[in-house]
Amino acid sequence: MKISNEGEYEKASERADEIFGAKKGSPEEKELQELLKAIKEYEDDFVKMLKDME
Numbered sequence: 001m002k003i004s005n006e007g008e009y010e011k012a013s014e015r016a017d018e019i020f021g022a023k024k025g026s027p028e029e030k031e032l033q034e035l036l037k038a039i040k041e042y043e044d045d046f047v048k049m050l051k052d053m054e
Contacts, residue, residue, distance in 0.1 A: 001035070001037070001038040002038060003038045003039065003041070003042040008042075009039065009042050012035050012038060012039055013039060015031075015035060016032060016035045016036060016039065019032050019035075
């Protein structure tokens with residue numbers, strides 16, 4: 001999963017909030033892990049972009 005813009009980031013964040021605390025081993029837990037990884041990568045890329053602009 002790759003988040004490429006602010007709209008996708010917002011949707012992913014909202015979905016992660018919805019399924020936060022998903023039961024271990026459930027499909028929602030797997031989805032949550034993928035969402036959190038994609039969110040972190042997007043945030044890291046955003047911070048890097050900001051630093052590069054300085």
